[in-house]
Amino acid sequence: MSLAVVGGLIARVRGLERADLRVEDGRVEFAPPRAADRVIDASGCVVAPAFVDLHTHLRWPGGLGPDTPEDIAEAALVGGFTTVVAMANTDPAIDRPVRYEQAVARFRDLPITVIQGAAATMEREGSHPVDVEQLAAAGVRLISDDGDPVARADVLVELFARAARAGVMVAQHASIPELSQGQMNASVLAERLGYDGVPESAETAMVARDVELARGIGVHYHVQHLSARESLNVVRVAKRDGLWVTCEVTPHHLALEDTLLTGHDARYKVNPPLRSRATRMALLEALLNGTIDAVATDHAPHPEWRKDVPLELAAPGVLGLVEAFSATWSAVLEQLQRRGDLDAGALDDGRELPDPAQQALLRVIEALGPRPAAVLGLEHRLEPGVTCDLVVIDPRGRVRGGGVGVYRSATSPWLGRELYGRIRWVVRAGRLVVEDGQRVDA
Amino acid sequence: MNSLVSVDDLRAGELEWVVRRSWELAEGAQARPVLRGRRCALVFLEPSSRTVLSFSVAIEQLEGHWIRVDSATSSLSKQESLRDTVRVLEAQGFDCLIVRAPWVGTAAIMDRWFKGSVLNAGEGVGEHPSQAVQDASVLAYLRREEGRGLGVFDGLRVAIVGDLRHSRVARSVGRLWARLGAHIVGVAPPTWSLAPEAFGAQGVVDDLDEVIDEVDVVYMLRVQRERLSDRDTVVDQETFRRRFALTAQRLERLAPSVIVMHPGPITRGVEVDDAVVASPHMVDGVQYRFGVPTRVALLEYLCGEDT
Ligand SMILES: [Zn+2]
Numbered sequence: 001m002s003l004a005v006v007g008g009l010i011a012r013v014r015g016l017e018r019a020d021l022r023v024e025d026g027r028v029e030f031a032p033p034r035a036a037d038r039v040i041d042a043s044g045c046v047v048a049p050a051f052v053d054l055h056t057h058l059r060w061p062g063g064l065g066p067d068t069p070e071d072i073a074e075a076a077l078v079g080g081f082t083t084v085v086a087m088a089n090t091d092p093a094i095d096r097p098v099r100y101e102q103a104v105a106r107f108r109d110l111p112i113t114v115i116q117g118a119a120a121t122m123e124r125e126g127s128h129p130v131d132v133e134q135l136a137a138a139g140v141r142l143i144s145d146d147g148d149p150v151a152r153a154d155v156l157v158e159l160f161a162r163a164a165r166a167g168v169m170v171a172q173h174a175s176i177p178e179l180s181q182g183q184m185n186a187s188v189l190a191e192r193l194g195y196d197g198v199p200e201s202a203e204t205a206m207v208a209r210d211v212e213l214a215r216g217i218g219v220h221y222h223v224q225h226l227s228a229r230e231s232l233n234v235v236r237v238a239k240r241d242g243l244w245v246t247c248e249v250t251p252h253h254l255a256l257e258d259t260l261l262t263g264h265d266a267r268y269k270v271n272p273p274l275r276s277r278a279t280r281m282a283l284l285e286a287l288l289n290g291t292i293d294a295v296a297t298d299h300a301p302h303p304e305w306r307k308d309v310p311l312e313l314a315a316p317g318v319l320g321l322v323e324a325f326s327a328t329w330s331a332v333l334e335q336l337q338r339r340g341d342l343d344a345g346a347l348d349d350g351r352e353l354p355d356p357a358q359q360a361l362l363r364v365i366e367a368l369g370p371r372p373a374a375v376l377g378l379e380h381r382l383e384p385g386v387t388c389d390l391v392v393i394d395p396r397g398r399v400r401g402g403g404v405g406v407y408r409s410a411t412s413p414w415l416g417r418e419l420y421g422r423i424r425w426v427v428r429a430g431r432l433v434v435e436d437g438q439r440v441d442a
Numbered sequence: 443m444n445s446l447v448s449v450d451d452l453r454a455g456e457l458e459w460v461v462r463r464s465w466e467l468a469e470g471a472q473a474r475p476v477l478r479g480r481r482c483a484l485v486f487l488e489p490s491s492r493t494v495l496s497f498s499v500a501i502e503q504l505e506g507h508w509i510r511v512d513s514a515t516s517s518l519s520k521q522e523s524l525r526d527t528v529r530v531l532e533a534q535g536f537d538c539l540i541v542r543a544p545w546v547g548t549a550a551i552m553d554r555w556f557k558g559s560v561l562n563a564g565e566g567v568g569e570h571p572s573q574a575v576q577d578a579s580v581l582a583y584l585r586r587e588e589g590r591g592l593g594v595f596d597g598l599r600v601a602i603v604g605d606l607r608h609s610r611v612a613r614s615v616g617r618l619w620a621r622l623g624a625h626i627v628g629v630a631p632p633t634w635s636l637a638p639e640a641f642g643a644q645g646v647v648d649d650l651d652e653v654i655d656e657v658d659v660v661y662m663l664r665v666q667r668e669r670l671s672d673r674d675t676v677v678d679q680e681t682f683r684r685r686f687a688l689t690a691q692r693l694e695r696l697a698p699s700v701i702v703m704h705p706g707p708i709t710r711g712v713e714v715d716d717a718v719v720a721s722p723h724m725v726d727g728v729q730y731r732f733g734v735p736t737r738v739a740l741l742e743y744l745c746g747e748d749t
Contacts, residue, residue, distance in 0.1 A: 183546075191640035194546040194568035194613065263554075264547025308523035310545035312566070 004033030008042030026430035050389035062091025200228030266314035397422030477506025595622035604663030616641030
């Protein structure tokens with residue numbers, strides 16, 4: 001089938017550019033519409049490469065919640081994602097080729113592309129490295145013990161060396177375990193409420209250690225859900241030194257703050273915890289200046305009984321595939337206003353997006369599509385002649401968060417929040433899969 | 443119907459009413475039967491026979507019915523959310539929940555879903571508002587001759603002494619009294635210290651002698667023996683006695699007007715000596731006497747229609 005996308009701004013490497021697109025069997029041409037099967041009017045919208053999530057929990061095998069991988073795939077599409085990386089902290093953990101192959105087979109017919117990660121250590125126990133070479137031969141691109149870090153330095157050094165040789169990325173949920181037993185960000189508020197805190201230094205100290213251990217090995221080291229101000233500096237220095245270090249940040253760390261826990265609502269319990277406003281600002285700036293490679297959701301559904309309980313009994317993790325773009329974009333807009341680079345109401349007057357907002361939008365789009373793809377070693381850009389999934393975004397559109405009708409789990413931190421930025425159309429493999437925000441199967 | 447989840451929810455006017463009402467009740471006034479025909483659940487997910495006793499007596503004086511729900515009968519550990527627990531209690535016709543739990547936030551979460559009143563009777567290391575209100579009543583009562591009501595807290599110098607970090611009493615008493623104008627100082631070993639803002643204090647010192655000559659009230663916290671040892675991560679008993687206990691020697695230094703309070707149960711020979719308990723400074727007897735009246739007054743306030 002053929003599709004025409006007319007009247008939109010195209011997110012290209014060099015900037016936003018007005019052009020019409022034709023998509024024929026998935027191949028993108030910059031050309032005026034001929035007789036297309038379907039014409040999409042993208043005026044007022046931005047056309048971008050579809051999103052790639054470096055951090056999703058599909059919860060298979062062993063998931064306890066109401067959301068199946070099929071449900072999560074639906075949420076991904078509605079959120080503009082056509083590719084997700086599935087974490088391996090499943091039950092049992094995906095730590096050996098046979099389990100990896102079972103997962104790949106399980107996800108093969110989903111309406112999204114799943115890149116299954118593998119655990120870094122056997123049963124994620126942190127003591128015995130997985131068989132990196134065998135897993136690489138089976139197709140694994142990244143390993144991580146996500147949910148926990150690889151805390152032992154000797155284990156990590158061995159993993160780095162073997163992963164470097166095998167061309168596998170080592171992704172780390174960096175946080176020193178002894179300092180990470182608390183329920184929320186270490187702060188006066190935590191002390192007031194009576195919670196043990198998790199300091200930002202728990203993360204930064206491990207990131208700094210890992211970077212030093214990686215030096216000279218040539219491994220690709222990726223920091224998952226970076227949440228500490230000083231971790232940004234460590235990553236910056238590592239990049240400047242030419243190390244192969246990348247990092248991701250989540251929409252919730254960009255948009256939400258630790259003060260939300262004042263009401264003891266476990267929907268806001270996440271690991272690493274929500275941080276202070278100052279840290280959130282620093283993360284937003286790092287997204288806008290490019291230090292952060294990717295926005296990744298850490299989408300982690302849980303059954304109600306693991307969330308509607310006191311924080312100490314609750315499971316960490318939030319929902320976020322549907323809101324990833326709008327939550328990030330709304331937080332960025334707020335930051336631009338705070339800086340004085342954008343007038344309040346600038347998005348509501350119906351005119352072109354002001355230049356600072358356009359630049360920022362491009363950064364957000366890059367961090368949700370081309371750059372996470374590059375972290376995975378994939379070329380994912382909207383240029384003439386490429387085969388590329390597309391997302392059409394209305395940056396001025398308003399949405400209400402919560403994924404009502406999409407998520408089965410009812411524990412979204414975005415529930416009831418008014419956000420900017422609607423995902424209107426999504427094209428996967430040349431077919432329309434989301435139409436005006438609704439899932440369709442054309 | 444109102445709830446009391448945190449001392450931060452209480453306004454000064456409401457507190458004044460509860461305090462004065464508890465005085466009347468302590469002096470023999472009749473409780474108003476605001477709970478007649480109503481059912482209260484004492485949701486006790488952590489054992490505390492004394493608290494159960496004072497609340498159950500209070501509910502009976504108010505002519506209400508009560509039933510105890512404990513960890514064995516609730517199924518929090520069996521894949522039930524707290525929300526389900528609330529649904530069940532509501533369906534069974536309960537109007538009021540008195541919540542004691544080992545986890546911070548339990549009362550707040552139940553209050554989010556429960557239509558009736560929720561009263562936090564102490565949770566985790568978070569809050570213990572009824573204790574803070576009771577002790578405010580006691581202190582104001584002891585100085586009632588001044589005719590200032592809660593005004594006695596204005597400028598009152600209070601030392602809260604002991605394991606601040608693990609104390610819900612310190613957090614609630616400190617914050618409530620600070621809001622009434624008291625100047626709070628914490629006294630604790632560094633490992634048991636707490637950010638001053640967390641309990642309304644202006645600072646924390648690590649030796650009782652630094653402040654003992656300059657305070658009007660010494661509020662001693664209970665020290666759990668298991669937290670005392672000679673391992674280096676906890677506090678050794680000898681250091682604790684030397685720097686933080688209200689000993690017979692320190693008792694001699696107290697000005698006659700100084701009041702010593704303790705939420706009980708007292709660990710004699712650890713945080714306070716027998717001589718202190720026997721001295722006229724110690725008012726724990728008045729604190730016990732106000733246990734029921736304060737809870738009656740609170741329930742009258744929260745559950746009564748015309749207060
Ligand atoms: Zn993680």
